[in-house]
Amino acid sequence: MTEQTLVGAAAGDDPGEGLRAVRALRDLADRLETLQVERARGLGWSWQEIADGLGVSRQAVHKKHGRRL
Incomplete structure (x- = not known):
């Protein structure tokens, strides 16, 4: 599904159908967020810069993605 x-x-x-679509969109958004956080860290962005881009705290983004990177 596009x-x-x-x-x-x-x-x-x-x-x-709507709820299944919401779940699929949420999964897509999570994958895209992970991709962009990995790109940003690879380019030397700080956790604070990434957090600002996502509209969350530095601690929240580090907790969610820090272990993976």
Whole structure:
């Protein structure tokens, strides 16, 4: 399912389809966040710069991604 299809399903009238689409979008967002955090760290970004970009605290982003990197 494409992102556009997922968005349509998430906003649609069928709650079952909508909830599955919301879950799929959440999973996609998590994968994209991990990808971009890894790129940012590889380019020398600080945890604070990444946190600012995500709109979260430095501690939150480090706790979520710090062990993986």
